[in-house]
Amino acid sequence: MTQGQLNRKPKRIAALVGTALLGLAATLGVAACGGSASASDSIDLVAYSTPQQVYEQSLEPGFKDTSDGKDVDFTNSFGASGDQSRAVESGQPADVAEFSLEPDMQRLVDAGIVSADWDANQYKGIVTNSVVTLMVRPGNPKNITSFDDLARDDVDVIDPNPATSGGARWNIMAIYGSQINEGRSPEEAQEFVKQVLANTSVQDSSARDSLNTFASGKGDVLVGYENDAIQAKKDGVDLEYVTPDSTILIENPIAVTQDAPSVAQKFVDFLYTDQGQQDFADAGYRPVVQSVLQKNASEFPTPSGLFKIDQFGGWDKVADPFFGDSGWVTQAEKDLGNPTS
Numbered sequence: 001m002t003q004g005q006l007n008r009k010p011k012r013i014a015a016l017v018g019t020a021l022l023g024l025a026a027t028l029g030v031a032a033c034g035g036s037a038s039a040s041d042s043i044d045l046v047a048y049s050t051p052q053q054v055y056e057q058s059l060e061p062g063f064k065d066t067s068d069g070k071d072v073d074f075t076n077s078f079g080a081s082g083d084q085s086r087a088v089e090s091g092q093p094a095d096v097a098e099f100s101l102e103p104d105m106q107r108l109v110d111a112g113i114v115s116a117d118w119d120a121n122q123y124k125g126i127v128t129n130s131v132v133t134l135m136v137r138p139g140n141p142k143n144i145t146s147f148d149d150l151a152r153d154d155v156d157v158i159d160p161n162p163a164t165s166g167g168a169r170w171n172i173m174a175i176y177g178s179q180i181n182e183g184r185s186p187e188e189a190q191e192f193v194k195q196v197l198a199n200t201s202v203q204d205s206s207a208r209d210s211l212n213t214f215a216s217g218k219g220d221v222l223v224g225y226e227n228d229a230i231q232a233k234k235d236g237v238d239l240e241y242v243t244p245d246s247t248i249l250i251e252n253p254i255a256v257t258q259d260a261p262s263v264a265q266k267f268v269d270f271l272y273t274d275q276g277q278q279d280f281a282d283a284g285y286r287p288v289v290q291s292v293l294q295k296n297a298s299e300f301p302t303p304s305g306l307f308k309i310d311q312f313g314g315w316d317k318v319a320d321p322f323f324g325d326s327g328w329v330t331q332a333e334k335d336l337g338n339p340t341s
Contacts, residue, residue: 042073043264046094048081048104048166048252049208050228051128054283062275068266080206081166088113088257095260096268098127098252100166100207102315105253118255127271128227129286130250131303132174133243135214135222135229142220146244147178150221151195158219159200160210162323163333163340167207169323171223174248177307181246194332203338214239225250226300230284246305252285 045055056076063069077084077092081100088094089111097114099105105125108114119125136144142155150157162168175196179189204210207224214222215237222239229241254271256264270276277292286300287293293300312318322329333340 041071041263042075043261043267044075044077044093044095045098046077046084046088046092046096047098048084048100049078049206050100050167050225050231051098051252051283051285052076052078052208053231054279054285058279058283059271059276062279063267063270066270068263069270072263072267078208080160080164080209082164083205094257095264096254096256098254100250100252101169102251102253103319104166105255106315108255108257113257114255115258119253121272123272123288125253125255126251126288127254127268128252128280129288130225130227130252130284131243131286131306132171132223132247132250133226133229133241135211135224135232135239135241137220138238138240140240140242144221145242146246147175147196150175150199150223151192152199154220155199156218156220157196157200158202158210158214158222159196159224160207161203161205161333161339162329163338164205165207165210167210167225168203170225170248170250172322172329173309173312173318174244175223177248177311178244178246178305180311181305181307190328193329197329197332197336197338211237225284226286227284234284243303244305245303246307247303249306249308251309 047055060074064072075093081104085097085099085104085107088097089107094113097105097108105114105118109116109118134144136142142149144150144155149155159171160168162172172193176189176193179192180186184192202210202213202218204213207228210222211224211228211232213219215232226241226243229239232239254268256268272289274289274292277287277289281287281292281296281299287296309315309318321327324330330340
């Protein structure tokens with residue numbers, strides 16, 4: 001290669017780069033004029049583990065069939081509620097977030113990712129309800145009918161880990177509340193929960209993983225969401241479920257993030273339509289829209305002793321003393337050698 005050829009080589013590279021940049025600019029120009037899909041045509045959904053099937057098989061396709069959802073693409077992430085919330089806090093893209101319980105949403109409010117008025121709609125930001133139930137083997141061979149049975153020596157319990165799973169925290173509050181409603185003191189109720197934790201042989205990171213563990217044949221009883229039990233039976237998992245008379249109402253929050261495109265709010269609005277709520281009902285969730293709930297009343301009987309987290313002051317009052325770093329549930333888990341983070 002001659003010295004002249006060497007001198008011309010950088011100019012050729014510069015010309016090629018310039019041509020590429022012009023082409024890129026032209027492409028961006030077309031996109032800006034609406035000639036191709038833009039960021040507003042996609043939604044990043046981050047949610048807890050259990051609603052994955054209803055979102056991917058029903059809700060997202062249903063929204064895409066509407067004028068608002070035409071040509072919208074979804075990027076989904078499902079996992080343990082606490083893990084998902086922390087991931088979004090750390091930078092995971094999210095336009096719509098649905099978690100198992102309110103403190104996981106509050107984390108994003110505190111981080112400035114979700115608006116403080118996320119729960120200002122008529123449903124207080126809750127998109128579905130459920131109750132804590134007991135999934136047992138066919139025929140219920142251990143005759144498990146209430147949370148009281150979970151502390152028996154002959155019962156092997158499966159329940160996710162409360163350090164990562166919002167479902168596990170609902171389960172613990174259901175067990176604790178059932179004891180309070182039986183007339184036990186808070187100290188006695190705590191001791192009972194500790195007995196149940198000691199009887200729990202497997203603590204997976206999420207409710208969905210715990211269901212898979214139970215479906216594989218491990219354990220006598222799985223503590224979990226009513227909707228998980230209903231969907232599992234539809235999917236052919238060989239189980240029955242018993243809902244205790246005294247159990248807690250699960251309330252699942254949803255919100256759009258501060259920087260989400262407008263189509264994200266349209267998707268959330270769709271979830272509150274009769275179609276969206278019926279899709280949830282078909283997947284075993286209790287609708288929050290009363291007209292749809294009444295339509296499905298026979299599928300969702302109200303337990304006689306149903307109570308809410310409000311009985312204990314709400315999650316604001318419960319989260320730290322129960323599940324915080326110094327909380328009594330966290331300490332009980334440490335004493336048992338279970339993961340606490």
